[in-house]
Structure formats: C-alpha cells, structure tokens
Amino acid sequence: MSDPQDWTPATADPGLRRPSREQVVAGLKATVEGGPDLVQLLTPEGERVADPRFDAWAADVDVDALQGLYRDMVLVRRFDREANALQRQGQLGIWVPLLGQEAAQIGAGRAMKPQDMAFPSYREHGVAWCRGIDPTELLGIFRGTDHGSWDPIARRFHLYTIVIGNQCLNATGYAMGQKFESKVGDGPDAEATICFFGDGATSQGDVHEGFVWAAVYDAPVVFYCQNNQWAISEPLERQTRVPLYRRAQGYGFPGIRVDGNDVLACLAVTRWALEECRTGNGPVLIEAFTYRMDAHTTSDDPTRYRLADELELWKLKDPIERVRVNLVREHGVGQEFFDGVAAEADELAARFRQFCIDMPTPGPERMFSEVYAEASPPLEAQEEAYLAYLAGFAAE
Amino acid sequence: MATATLTLAKAVNEGLRAAMERDPKVLVMGEDVGKLGGVFRVTDGLQKDFGEQRVLDTPLAESGIIGTAVGLAIRGFRPVCEIQFDGFVFPGFDQIVSQLAKLRFRSQGKVPMPVVVRIPFGGGIGAVEHHSESPESLFAHVAGLKVVACGNPVDAYWMIQQAIASDDPVIFFEPKRRYWEKAEVDLDATPMPLHASRVVRPGSTATLVGYGAVVKTCLDAAVAAEAEGRDLEVIDLRTISPLDLDPVFESVRRTGRLVVVAEAPSEASVSSEIAARVQEACFHSLEAPVLRVTGFDTPYPPSRIEEDYLPDLDRVLDAVDRSLAW
Ligand SMILES: Cc1ncc(C[n+]2csc(CCOP(=O)(O)OP(=O)(O)O)c2C)c(N)n1
Numbered sequence: 001m002s003d004p005q006d007w008t009p010a011t012a013d014p015g016l017r018r019p020s021r022e023q024v025v026a027g028l029k030a031t032v033e034g035g036p037d038l039v040q041l042l043t044p045e046g047e048r049v050a051d052p053r054f055d056a057w058a059a060d061v062d063v064d065a066l067q068g069l070y071r072d073m074v075l076v077r078r079f080d081r082e083a084n085a086l087q088r089q090g091q092l093g094i095w096v097p098l099l100g101q102e103a104a105q106i107g108a109g110r111a112m113k114p115q116d117m118a119f120p121s122y123r124e125h126g127v128a129w130c131r132g133i134d135p136t137e138l139l140g141i142f143r144g145t146d147h148g149s150w151d152p153i154a155r156r157f158h159l160y161t162i163v164i165g166n167q168c169l170n171a172t173g174y175a176m177g178q179k180f181e182s183k184v185g186d187g188p189d190a191e192a193t194i195c196f197f198g199d200g201a202t203s204q205g206d207v208h209e210g211f212v213w214a215a216v217y218d219a220p221v222v223f224y225c226q227n228n229q230w231a232i233s234e235p236l237e238r239q240t241r242v243p244l245y246r247r248a249q250g251y252g253f254p255g256i257r258v259d260g261n262d263v264l265a266c267l268a269v270t271r272w273a274l275e276e277c278r279t280g281n282g283p284v285l286i287e288a289f290t291y292r293m294d295a296h297t298t299s300d301d302p303t304r305y306r307l308a309d310e311l312e313l314w315k316l317k318d319p320i321e322r323v324r325v326n327l328v329r330e331h332g333v334g335q336e337f338f339d340g341v342a343a344e345a346d347e348l349a350a351r352f353r354q355f356c357i358d359m360p361t362p363g364p365e366r367m368f369s370e371v372y373a374e375a376s377p378p379l380e381a382q383e384e385a386y387l388a389y390l391a392g393f394a395a396e
Numbered sequence: 397m398a399t400a401t402l403t404l405a406k407a408v409n410e411g412l413r414a415a416m417e418r419d420p421k422v423l424v425m426g427e428d429v430g431k432l433g434g435v436f437r438v439t440d441g442l443q444k445d446f447g448e449q450r451v452l453d454t455p456l457a458e459s460g461i462i463g464t465a466v467g468l469a470i471r472g473f474r475p476v477c478e479i480q481f482d483g484f485v486f487p488g489f490d491q492i493v494s495q496l497a498k499l500r501f502r503s504q505g506k507v508p509m510p511v512v513v514r515i516p517f518g519g520g521i522g523a524v525e526h527h528s529e530s531p532e533s534l535f536a537h538v539a540g541l542k543v544v545a546c547g548n549p550v551d552a553y554w555m556i557q558q559a560i561a562s563d564d565p566v567i568f569f570e571p572k573r574r575y576w577e578k579a580e581v582d583l584d585a586t587p588m589p590l591h592a593s594r595v596v597r598p599g600s601t602a603t604l605v606g607y608g609a610v611v612k613t614c615l616d617a618a619v620a621a622e623a624e625g626r627d628l629e630v631i632d633l634r635t636i637s638p639l640d641l642d643p644v645f646e647s648v649r650r651t652g653r654l655v656v657v658a659e660a661p662s663e664a665s666v667s668s669e670i671a672a673r674v675q676e677a678c679f680h681s682l683e684a685p686v687l688r689v690t691g692f693d694t695p696y697p698p699s700r701i702e703e704d705y706l707p708d709l710d711r712v713l714d715a716v717d718r719s720l721a722w
C-alpha cells in the first residue's frame with residue numbers, strides 16, 4: 001500500500017475556513033483556489049504547467065487526444081443545456097445539470113478502462129458519456145418513463161443512485177468482489193471500481209462505512225468526490241471542517257485534491273488512482289475541486305442562497321475554455337476544428353431533443369414487471385385485476 | 397377573530413412559527429431548512445426570524461438529524477426534524493426505531509422524547525425515484541411512535557403545533573401534492589385533539605376512509621357519486637397511530653359498507669389494519685366485505701405512469717360499486 005502520508009500533506013489549507021460576511025459580499029470566497037495541494041496541469045488561462053507527480057500520467061495526451069477531451073466536454077455540455085431547455089418546455093419532469101463539472105467527469109470517465117466499473121450518483125452525465133451510454137438513454141429517468149434504461153452490469157456503469165451516499169457501499173462491495181475474483185494485480189485484465197458522490201454526501205454514514213470497508217478489505221475502489229461547493233443550498237462548511245481529501249488519512253488511504261475544472265489533471269490523477277487500485281494499492285480518495293455553475297436541479301432557485309458574484313468568478317475558471325485556449329495557443333489548432341465540434345454538438349442536441357419528444361410512455365404493466373425474480377401470485381392477481389379494470393373502460 | 401387564507405405548506409409554516417414563539421426550546425432542523433426555507437418552503441423565513449441556533453441547516457445525513465434530535469430532546473429541547481422527501485428517511489430509520497421510539501419505555505418515563513419528524517409523503521408530483529413514497533405503515537408498526545397525517549391547511553396548522561406539544565415522538569406526514577392547496581384557517585379556533593379521526597362529509601350509502609392526500613380524492617368521489625344518487629360519508633383518519641376508529645365504526649354501523657383508501661401498498665399496511673379492526677368491531681353491520689383502494693404492492697413506478705398507481709376517483713367509485721353490488 002502507498003503510505004497516506006505521501007499523498008496527504010498536513011499543511012493548513014487556507015481555502016476552507018469559513019469566509020467572513022465581508023468576504024462573501026466581496027465575492028472573495030470564490031477566489032479560493034483549492035489550496036496548496038491542488039493538482040493542476042492546465043491553468044484557467046490555458047497554460048500547461050508541470051507537475052512532477054502527475055505529468056507522466058498525461059504524457060500520452062497529444063493534441064489529438066486533447067481535442068478529443070475538448071470535444072467530449074463540449075458535447076456533454078450541449079446536451080446538458082438541451083435537457084435543461086426540454087425541462088422548461090415540459091418534456092422532462094426535472095433535470096440535474098452538470099454545468100461546470102464537465103472536466104471533473106470527462107477526466108475521470110476517460111481514465112477508466114473498459115473492464116473498470118463505475119457507480120454514479122445522479123449528475124454523472126459526463127461519466128455516462130465516457131462509458132458509452134448514449135445521452136438519450138439517460139432521458140427516461142428525468143422524463144419519468146423508467147428508473148434507468150441501460151444494463152448496469154453489461155455496461156459497467158451502475159444505475160444512477162439518488163439516495164445520497166448509498167452507492168459508496170455498493171461500489172465498495174463490487175470492488176471487494178473484483179478482489180475476491182483475483183482481478184487485482186499486474187495483469188492487463190486487472191480491474192478497479194470508481195464511485196462518484198458529492199461534497200454533501202460525505203456526511204452520510206454510508207460514505208463513512210464505504211471508506212471503512214474499502215480500507216479494511218483493501219478494495220480496489222476510487223472514491224471520486226466532486227466537491228462542487230454546494231449541497232443544494234448548503235455550502236461546504238455545513239459538512240466539514242477539514243478539506244475533504246484529507247479525510248482519507250484518517251481511514252488509512254491516500255487522499256488527493258485535483259482541480260476539478262482541469263480535465264487533464266482529472267484524467268491524470270484518476271488514471272493514477274485507478275492503477276493504484278488495479279495493482280492492489282487501493283482504495284484512493286480523489287476530491288475534484290469544482291463548482292456547480294447551474295441550479296441544483298431545474299426545481300431549484302439558487303438566487304435564494306448564493307451570490308451571483310461567486311458564479312462570475314468561477315466562470316473565469318471554466319473547464320472548457322482553458323482547453324480551447326491551450327489548443328489554440330500551444331498547438332495552433334484552427335477555428336475549423338472548433339466550428340466542427342460546435343456543429344456536431346448541435347446535431348447531437350437535435351437528435352437528443354427529437355428522441356425525448358418521441359419517447360413512448362410505458363403501459364401500466366411496467367409497474368408490475370420485475371418486482372421479483374420468481375412469480376408472486378398475489379402480485380400477479382393484482383396486475384390481472386387492474387388490467388381487467390382498465391379494459392372495462394376501453395369496452396365502455 | 398383572526399383568520400388567514402393559507403396553503404397547506406404555509407399553514408405548517410405558521411404552525412411552526414407559533415410553536416417556536418411559544419416555546420424557546422422548539423428547534424427546527426434538517427437539510428436546506430434554513431436559508432432556503434426547505435425545498436417546499438415550509439420553513440421559509442424561520443431562520444431569518446429565529447436565528448441559526450433554532451433553525452439548523454444540518455449536514456446531509458438523516459441518521460445524524462434524528463440521532464442528534466434524540467440527544468437534544470434528552471437535554472430538554474423539542475426538535476422538529478424535516479426529512480426532505482419520504483424516500484430519504486431510511487438512513488434515519490435506525491435512530492427512529494432503536495432510540496426515538498424506545499427511550500421512554502427503556503427509561504420508564506424518565507426520558508420523554510418530544511421530537512417531531514416531518515415527512516412530505518406520497519406521489520402525484522411527477523418526481524423521480526424515492527420522492528413519492530408512502531412509508532407510514534413502517535412507522536405505525538413500531539411501538540412508541542405516534543404517527544399522524546394532515547390532509548388540509550386547517551389540520552396542518554393545528555396538528556403540527558399539537559405534535560410539537562406532545563411528549564411522545566410524532567412522525568408527521570404532510571401530503572406533498574396538497575402543499576399548494578388553500579383554505580381559510582381560523583387562528584383562534586379550539587382545535588380537535590391530535591389523535592382523533594373526523595367525519596369530513598356525512599353520508600348514508602357507504603363510508604370512505606382515508607388520510608393525507610387521498611382525503612380530497614374521496615371528497616371528489618363523493619361529489620361525483622352524488623350525481624348517481626349515492627350519498628357517501630367521508631372520514632379523514634388524521635391519526636394513524638394510535639388509530640381512532642370509533643368514528644369509522646359508528647359510520648359503518650349506519651352505512652354497512654366501507655372502502656379504505658390509501659396511496660401506500662396494501663400488504664401489511666394501515667389499510668389492512670383498518671379492515672381487520674372494522675371486521676372485528678362491525679361484523680354484523682357489514683353488508684359487504686371491507687374493500688381497499690390502494691397503491692399496488694410494487695415499488696413506486698416511474699412518474700409517467702404514477703396515475704395508474706395512485707388511487708383516483710374512478711377506482712374509488714369502482715370500489716363503491718363493487719361494495720353496493722355485493
Ligand atoms: C438520503 C438523501 N437525503 C436527501 C436527499 C435530497 N438531496 C438530493 S441532492 C442533495 C444534495 C447533495 O449534495 P452533494 O452531495 O454535494 O451533491 P451535488 O448535488 O452537489 O452533486 C440532497 C440533500 C437525497 N437525495 N438523499
């Protein structure tokens with residue numbers, strides 16, 4: 001096992017202390033850069049900076065690969081915005097926007113190997129994208145036609161979990177299984193699991209228990225906390241005194257804070273962490289330091305609890321813009337490429353929209369299907385009676 | 397005489413406010429209840445007026461919310477906990493069952509537990525998973541807990557105050573799809589007792605009994621049945637544990653027919669408890685078996701088909717037909 005001390009410096013983090021009222025009013029809170037331990041490879045200005053620990057994990061990212069990451073983020077943001085609009089137009093019951101968290105999710109998602117497993121919460125549309133889940137496959141949950149349409153086992157991407165924190169234990173159990181089946185080691189088929197959750201979730205008992213189990217069983221699981229600074233209306237200070245990544249030390253595994261708006265850093269750090277897990281050095285905690293740029297969901301009104309200045313400051317750290325600037329300045333990528341991606345994004349959005357509008361509503365029999373593996377005679381009788389009752393209306 | 401037109405959500409809000417003004421030991425605690433005023437705005441303005449020491453935006457953990465409320469109650473406070481949605485109470489279930497429900501009994505009365513756990517419950521708002529459940533039977537099954545459900549703004553205003561005043565732990569269900577419905581509330585009235593059921597519409601043909609959101613469904617059904625010359629009596633149960641079935645018995649002895657309506661699944665439920673007790677107490681008066689119109693014994697379905705799951709006017713009237721045809 002790698003020593004937590006190697007990865008969990010004990011320096012005080014000036015970033016977390018609760019800001020004074022004056023700081024908040026002045027918008028200074030948002031100038032928090034994540035503290036001295038933040039891993040960053042691309043600055044908000046798009047400059048590639050060296051990191052002795054993690055450069056190696058992004059060394060193969062050439063201009064093509066960087067363009068790929070850019071494309072991922074733009075497409076994901078585009079369908080996220082389209083879904084928001086679809087909710088406003090009554091086509092979706094609700095949408096949970098990922099705006100601002102594209103880098104945190106694409107970096108982590110692209111770090112996975114096909115054999116790895118992911119356990120998302122409910123905002124991980126970018127990770128879904130990387131797992132090959134078509135954006136249209138997400139729609140049923142938010143339109144209200146299903147609770148998740150894909151096969152989680154075959155696709156190695158679990159269903160969205162809405163009850164905060166639950167999936168941390170499920171992910172740990174899955175990772176224990178990977179280990180019990182000898183999928184941890186140096187071989188090319190070694191596997192790991194990655195579990196996504198938010199800053200608010202870290203208060204839940206299930207998350208604590210997940211950390212304990214994973215530590216005790218050396219489970220190959222990366223706990224990937226997207227600290228987007230808010231849990232609905234509650235700021236991070238309502239959940240913790242110490243920076244979240246530092247909690248790992250108490251459980252005996254490494255914790256690391258990465259700039260969650262830097263796709264390259266998220267990719268590098270997650271690649272490292274997954275490889276640690278695959279080779280038997282798990283678990284690892286990653287705190288991706290980012291910002292929820294939109295409302296919690298389409299039902300939420302953030303003007304009730306946070307200042308617009310904060311958002312304005314985070315806009316300067318936009319995850320997509322810094323990659324664009326880097327591609328232009330350091331790789332001479334021309335406008336043609338960006339126009340092409342924009343056109344592709346519009347096409348995706350149009351397809352996504354049409355799919356949503358055309359989605360059929362399931363029949364009432366969906367309600368009774370797959371409640372149990374083996375038949376439940378009383379439930380079958382209930383279904384029969386209800387369908388007969390409905391048929392009575394049709395006959396009238 | 398002071399009256400106010402209040403939505404159900406605002407009525408709970410005003411009830412909380414009145415209780416907090418009356419007793420400085422009353423606290424409100426939960427996720428997003430402070431600055432935001434709750435996702436349904438039920439606690440809107442309370443933190444501004446009573447401060448952060450009395451209206452607590454807690455960390456995101458339901459076991460923590462209930463468990464610390466138990467501790468605060470031991471210390472003499474009267475916490476009112478908000479669980480954001482029905483489906484999120486389960487991380488707190490252990491604290492509710494193991495500590496909240498049992499401390500009075502274990503301490504032989506030395507430790508009262510004046511804690512209220514408010515839970516918006518039920519479906520009909522087009523929500524995603526875990527936001528539309530009716531878990532009341534799980535709590536009714538636990539000795540030591542009292543369980544109530546309000547169905548209209550007047551009851552919401554008074555029942556929340558009575559629940560807070562109670563020295564027993566009360567699980568307080570609020571019908572979320574009725575949060576926006578309005579009624580005139582007489583703020584000087586003398587409320588009926590908390591644990592009492594009430595006839596909300598007298599009738600003679602058959603009796604409907606429900607609680608929470610379906611009371612309105614029953615009343616609508618009664619209006620529709622009138623057109624067919626049927627005079628349905630509707631009873632709002634209000635209290636789930638302890639049950640107050642005397643008004644139901646009295647009604648069934650007159651009408652001979654009972655339909656129990658609930659959103660929750662039927663198996664091992666409040667509705668089955670009512671059916672069993674009515675059959676025991678009114679066997680000779682019954683002209684037909686007690687019928688139930690409930691949610692199905694399935695997980696709550698995706699919202700586009702929730703109308704199929706929820707008892708509606710037609711299903712209620714169909715049951716009345718079946719009862720009368722017996
Ligand atoms: C057990 C539980 N309690 C409450 C909720 C309601 N809820 C949904 S999201 C949320 C905040 C989550 O914040 P965080 O973990 O930071 O994730 P984020 O939404 O910011 O991505 C809350 C309280 C829930 N889904 N599950």
Ligand SMILES: [Mg+2]
Pocket residue numbers: 198199200226227228229230231232
């Ligand atoms: Mg968050």
